[in-house]
Amino acid sequence: MSNQFTRLLEVVRAKKPLVHHITNYVTVNDCANITLAIGASPIMADAVEEAGDIAAISSAVVLNIGTLNERTVQSMIVAGARANEKGVPVVFDPVGAGASTLRNSVAMRILQQVKVSVIRGNISEILFVSGLTSNTKGVDASETDAEYDAEQIASDLASKLGCVVAITGKVDTVSNGKRTVLIANGHGALSSITGTGCMCSSLVASFCGAAPESCFDGAVAALLCMGIAGEIAHEKAGQFGSASYRIAVMDAISLMNQGLVEGRAKLHETSC
Amino acid sequence: MSNQFTRLLEVVRAKKPLVHHITNYVTVNDCANITLAIGASPIMADAVEEAGDIAAISSAVVLNIGTLNERTVQSMIVAGARANEKGVPVVFDPVGAGASTLRNSVAMRILQQVKVSVIRGNISEILFVSGLTSNTKGVDASETDAEYDAEQIASDLASKLGCVVAITGKVDTVSNGKRTVLIANGHGALSSITGTGCMCSSLVASFCGAAPESCFDGAVAALLCMGIAGEIAHEKAGQFGSASYRIAVMDAISLMNQGLVEGRAKLHETSC
Amino acid sequence: MSNQFTRLLEVVRAKKPLVHHITNYVTVNDCANITLAIGASPIMADAVEEAGDIAAISSAVVLNIGTLNERTVQSMIVAGARANEKGVPVVFDPVGAGASTLRNSVAMRILQQVKVSVIRGNISEILFVSGLTSNTKGVDASETDAEYDAEQIASDLASKLGCVVAITGKVDTVSNGKRTVLIANGHGALSSITGTGCMCSSLVASFCGAAPESCFDGAVAALLCMGIAGEIAHEKAGQFGSASYRIAVMDAISLMNQGLVEGRAKLHETSC
Numbered sequence: 001m002s003n004q005f006t007r008l009l010e011v012v013r014a015k016k017p018l019v020h021h022i023t024n025y026v027t028v029n030d031c032a033n034i035t036l037a038i039g040a041s042p043i044m045a046d047a048v049e050e051a052g053d054i055a056a057i058s059s060a061v062v063l064n065i066g067t068l069n070e071r072t073v074q075s076m077i078v079a080g081a082r083a084n085e086k087g088v089p090v091v092f093d094p095v096g097a098g099a100s101t102l103r104n105s106v107a108m109r110i111l112q113q114v115k116v117s118v119i120r121g122n123i124s125e126i127l128f129v130s131g132l133t134s135n136t137k138g139v140d141a142s143e144t145d146a147e148y149d150a151e152q153i154a155s156d157l158a159s160k161l162g163c164v165v166a167i168t169g170k171v172d173t174v175s176n177g178k179r180t181v182l183i184a185n186g187h188g189a190l191s192s193i194t195g196t197g198c199m200c201s202s203l204v205a206s207f208c209g210a211a212p213e214s215c216f217d218g219a220v221a222a223l224l225c226m227g228i229a230g231e232i233a234h235e236k237a238g239q240f241g242s243a244s245y246r247i248a249v250m251d252a253i254s255l256m257n258q259g260l261v262e263g264r265a266k267l268h269e270t271s272c
Numbered sequence: 273m274s275n276q277f278t279r280l281l282e283v284v285r286a287k288k289p290l291v292h293h294i295t296n297y298v299t300v301n302d303c304a305n306i307t308l309a310i311g312a313s314p315i316m317a318d319a320v321e322e323a324g325d326i327a328a329i330s331s332a333v334v335l336n337i338g339t340l341n342e343r344t345v346q347s348m349i350v351a352g353a354r355a356n357e358k359g360v361p362v363v364f365d366p367v368g369a370g371a372s373t374l375r376n377s378v379a380m381r382i383l384q385q386v387k388v389s390v391i392r393g394n395i396s397e398i399l400f401v402s403g404l405t406s407n408t409k410g411v412d413a414s415e416t417d418a419e420y421d422a423e424q425i426a427s428d429l430a431s432k433l434g435c436v437v438a439i440t441g442k443v444d445t446v447s448n449g450k451r452t453v454l455i456a457n458g459h460g461a462l463s464s465i466t467g468t469g470c471m472c473s474s475l476v477a478s479f480c481g482a483a484p485e486s487c488f489d490g491a492v493a494a495l496l497c498m499g500i501a502g503e504i505a506h507e508k509a510g511q512f513g514s515a516s517y518r519i520a521v522m523d524a525i526s527l528m529n530q531g532l533v534e535g536r537a538k539l540h541e542t543s544c
Numbered sequence: 545m546s547n548q549f550t551r552l553l554e555v556v557r558a559k560k561p562l563v564h565h566i567t568n569y570v571t572v573n574d575c576a577n578i579t580l581a582i583g584a585s586p587i588m589a590d591a592v593e594e595a596g597d598i599a600a601i602s603s604a605v606v607l608n609i610g611t612l613n614e615r616t617v618q619s620m621i622v623a624g625a626r627a628n629e630k631g632v633p634v635v636f637d638p639v640g641a642g643a644s645t646l647r648n649s650v651a652m653r654i655l656q657q658v659k660v661s662v663i664r665g666n667i668s669e670i671l672f673v674s675g676l677t678s679n680t681k682g683v684d685a686s687e688t689d690a691e692y693d694a695e696q697i698a699s700d701l702a703s704k705l706g707c708v709v710a711i712t713g714k715v716d717t718v719s720n721g722k723r724t725v726l727i728a729n730g731h732g733a734l735s736s737i738t739g740t741g742c743m744c745s746s747l748v749a750s751f752c753g754a755a756p757e758s759c760f761d762g763a764v765a766a767l768l769c770m771g772i773a774g775e776i777a778h779e780k781a782g783q784f785g786s787a788s789y790r791i792a793v794m795d796a797i798s799l800m801n802q803g804l805v806e807g808r809a810k811l812h813e814t815s816c
Contacts, residue, residue: 024316025297025569027304028569029301029570029738029739033737033738036737042683042738043640044610044611045611046611047613049644049646050644050647053643067317067319069319096315102321102325103322139314139315140313192308192309192526194308195301241524241527242308242522242523242526243305243520243521243526244519244523246305247787249787250785251784251787251788253785253786254785255785296588297588298572298588339591341591341615371587373597464798465577466573513796514577514794515581515791515792515793515798516791518577
């Protein structure tokens with residue numbers, strides 16, 4: 001089954017799509033480097049005067065509200081709208097949705113004004129976006145929320161919004177409302193470093209930029225790559241500490257290839 | 273003596289306190305990663321519309337003026353005030369105080385409007401905050417200032433403001449006005465990488481968030497961990513260059529444990 | 545020939561010049577660390593209320609428009625003007641010039657209002673600044689633009705603006721309008737990580753800050769160091785992936801010495 005997804009890795013590397021990010025300043029360097037590592041090309045531009053222009057020349061746009069402010073939210077709306085006009089896929093990462101009134105209202109505003117192709121978040125964030133009660137504590141998923149039925153929630157939200165929903169966690173869930181795929185790759189050590197969620201969104205956008213007609217497949221491929229990189233990194237550097245592990249994750253993404261992904265993929269398609 | 277301090281490391285790891293940072297964009301990724309590495313959970317949020325909300329759900333707040341601007345200073349005041357209301361400890365890092373009129377006035381304004389639990393800076397910054405003449409050149413301590421009597425200055429400022437004062441340098445000094453502890457751990461290589469001061473403040477806040485009733489002990493524990501990590505990193509990676517050293521510092525924090533700290537701690541309590 | 549340039553490395557390390565950056569938030573941490581690694585001292589400060597004050601106490605100023613916005617552009621103009629008054633060299637990095645109307649107009653505005661000592665960019669950016677048509681796609685040089693005659697373009701722009709122009713690429717070109725030097729060091733892997741252009745600008749500024757009377761020599765020395773670091777890093781870590789390579793580049797800068805640079809320098813002075 002995995003070939004449908006893994007073939008896209010070579011497409012990213014062949015097309016080198018330009019991925020416009022309006023994102024937080026905490027993990028932005030990691031996002032730029034992982035975009036390069038997977039084979040795409042990052043550009044970060046958040047001035048409202050150019051956000052639309054840059055979105056228009058890009059192959060995908062990431063809107064990440066990790067350190068949102070009034071100025072950048074406006075730019076996100078402009079970039080998203082322009083991307084919609086041009087048919088450029090938009091990946092939305094509702095970082096910390098549920099943690100403050102501002103994030104909640106901005107997340108809703110973006111979803112009202114921008115047609116997104118993929119939403120990627122942890123279970124707490126996606127619960128909030130779904131209009132369900134979440135127990136978000138900061139930017140990490142709460143343990144209580146982890147007991148929710150991610151498959152159902154992803155599928156319902158995907159159907160409601162007509163987009164792909166990717167919930168990352170111990171097992172990742174990707175749904176377009178019709179099909180739902182579970183990815184059992186990854187390693188707990190990924191939560192010991194900052195930015196793995198943001199980097200997943202950059203990877204998803206890299207795949208969507210390379211194959212905009214296949215955002216569902218691209219989201220699966222992106223999360224497969226990240227999960228497998230997390231495993232390889234743990235094998236290579238897990239015992240050396242969190243910074244060595246972080247380097248090893250990025251290294252593994254840069255060295256990822258289709259055979260490696262197919263050999264390690266733990267995919268399961270559900271029929272919900 | 274060190275057990276009083278080192279026991280707190282396990283408290284951080286057990287409680288995983290949420291540490292809200294309003295900090296500079298230069299070292300923010302390092303701050304997030306070191307907060308995770310010590311066992312706490314970072315959140316960065318500087319929009320004035322949410323700074324108070326996030327502070328209210330956090331266990332500690334870091335205010336770091338490294339790349340301050342009008343917008344974020346306002347957010348710092350709001351977050352600090354809300355933290356005060358909620359009894360959440362505030363760690364203030366007056367990066368570059370003394371280097372510009374803006375930084376000077378903002379540092380003073382924060383100290384007037386926010387009750388801080390800990391101030392952490394280099395000798396030049398703390399001299400300025402103390403109302404003494406400093407010779408700050410940028411964000412690093414000036415060599416002339418290093419000749420000041422850090423113990424006396426820390427103790428006096430701590431008494432004056434009713435908080436803990438931590439001066440980092442070749443020897444670190446932590447005082448609450450009554451007790452003053454010197455920490456002779458660390459390595460000169462720490463000054464070859466950016467962000468070690470900011471990371472110290474994040475560590476201090478992680479400890480204060482886990483044990484808000486013990487901010488003095490927490491500040492000592494945090495600086496012990498950083499100093500020892502600097503030593504371990506030098507032993508492991510000192511000869512490989514500054515970036516490898518930086519990775520090794522973070523690795524060492526993530527692998528730190530109470531026994532390691534107690535075995536290496538070079539603590540001295542003065543009676544000034 | 546190389547001694548004229550390489551001798552400056554020891555000058556940087558002896559003088560430890562303060563280098564003020566108003567730069568993008570994507571690569572700012574890398575810029576700070578490479579400034580330290582080469583032996584200078586970084587300070588980042590972009591509030592308009594302090595940009596002039598900080599520029600005035602600095603030895604060099606970097607203006608980098610990678611993630612420009614209205615607020616920081618104003619600060620760049622203020623810092624640049626104050627640096628000009630004080631005789632502090634200004635290094636301008638027109639990141640992404642040509643990619644949006646905003647970047648184009650800001651690049652022109654800075655060059656009209658600030659006398660810069662060095663402009664450092666890729667061929668697409670420098671073509672745009674030269675008033676020629678470029679095919680910029682985002683922040684990386686377009687392949688079409690790579691066919692232009694970099695020597696002629698650098699020399700013409702240097703003469704027109706009365707400054708040093710440095711075009712980085714497969715071969716780097718540095719011209720002051722009278723002399724033009726080509727540097728054939730470097731490695732293709734440098735384009736697999738973000739920030740190498742920005743880091744080059746920080747290195748150029750570090751050298752210019754240490755020897756403001758020799759900005760041409762300093763620019764050559766800086767690009768030599770980066771190119772050679774790129775080669776050494778590839779030898780050491782090329783096969784481990786992009787993040788390990790990135791660490792190795794920074795390590796190599798921190799361990800660079802005059803003998804190493806002279807032994808590896810591939811310099812060629814043209815007579816255009």
